[in-house]
Amino acid sequence: MIDDLVIKSDHKICLLVIDGLGDIPSGDQTPLERAKTPNLDALAPSSAMGLLYPVAPGITPGSGPGHLALFGYDPLKNQIGRGLLEALGVGIEVGPDDLCLRANFATLKDNVVVDRRAGRISTDENIRLCRRLSQIKEIEDVTVRIKSGKEHRFVVVFNGKRLSADVADADPQKSGKEMVLAKAILPDAEKTARIINSYISLADEVLGDEERANHILLRGAASYPDLRTMEERYKLKCLALASYPMYLGIARLLGMVAINPGPDYRTLFETYVKEKEKYDFVYIHIKETDKAGEDGNFEEKTRVIEKIDSSLKVLIEDQPAVLAITADHSTPTKLRSHSWHPCPLLIKSTYSPQDRLPRFTEKNCTSGSIGHIRGIDLFPLLLANSLRLKKYGA
Secondary structure, X not given: OHHHHEOOOOOOEEEEEEOEOOOOXXXXXXXXXXXXXXXXXXXXXXXXXXXXXXXXXXXXXXXXXXXXXXXXXXXXXXXXXXXXXXXXXXXXXXXXXXXXXXXXXXXXXXXXXXXXXXOOOOHHHHHHHHHHHOOOOEEOOEEEEEEEOOXXXXXXXXXXXXXXXXXXXXXXXXXXXXXXXOEEOOHHHHHHHHHHHHHHHHHHHHOXXXXXXXXXXXXXXXXXXXXXXXXXXXXOOEEEEOOOHHHHXXXXXXXXXXXXXOOOHHHHHHHHHHHHHHOOEEEEEEOHHHHHHHOOOHHHHHHHHHHHHHHHHHHHHHOOOEEXXXXXXXXXXXXXXXXXXXXXXXXXXXXOOOOOOOOOOHHHHOOOOOEEEEHHHHHHHHHHHOOOEOOOOO
């Protein structure tokens, strides 16, 4: 229905996604509550706030479903494996006979995955290891391509006939558990599971003399879906600014121009100011809050939030017609993982309510005028605040 109501407008939209921002109190505060955030504090009173459940209450989302929802695509109807997003993010061209998988270098000892991230090896080390693995070019009638990502991450793309995404991940999901192999979920995926497991075996042989990165994990198998782009749906020219492949990948999948400005936050926001006039919608992604949450590091997550806030003045002073700040999921430091907890949400526009709340925090967001919404409800609010939706009905 929303697509049918879209009209053109000159009002521009900026969505800042601070990955894993939401948290639960450690003691009496969350990292967002503990952090000194003068720029967010200045923004808060004149903004509307609320809490956002990326998929639905009680559901712990992956980053892919979380982002799809933020962009107005129902993640329950559009299930996209993260392997495809990672492949697009690192610049691999994907065709109809390709099957993409997200990969980690890992540490294996006595058949136990003792470290799923191989000690968070450097990206340079990753590139060296991918060169070693590139000697594996074909398995049966299937060709293999790989490309390095950031730190321990890389992408594997299999090309061949009758490949299926209906395979269980070859990843125990947590360190300290026995290695697992891919399994077919449906009978027509037996060949794919066999190819994946053969590749893991060959890769482990190649990496056998490595001290840390002596094993690989493969997950998120996906082929290319049939999705309408954001420009087709919303009449928006869209830009994505992110430094991690997965987020660049989902942006490209939805038809956005995707730019990696690098890891510096000030440069990130300055790139927004430089590029914004060419676009109707700009999505900005920051990853480091999520990393600190997964490491269980409360103090580091607090520091990252403060660092983001110190650079945020560049964005706030630009005064986008519609500015929204939220996350694709929460990553509480107590849990060291994504969680079902709602994400804090702020929307500022000429037409948004002014909640007069003193700070942007989880606690204040519980009493904001936006209330509790699902991720898929966010984009209609952004379109409405930018005067891009016509009246429904007589």
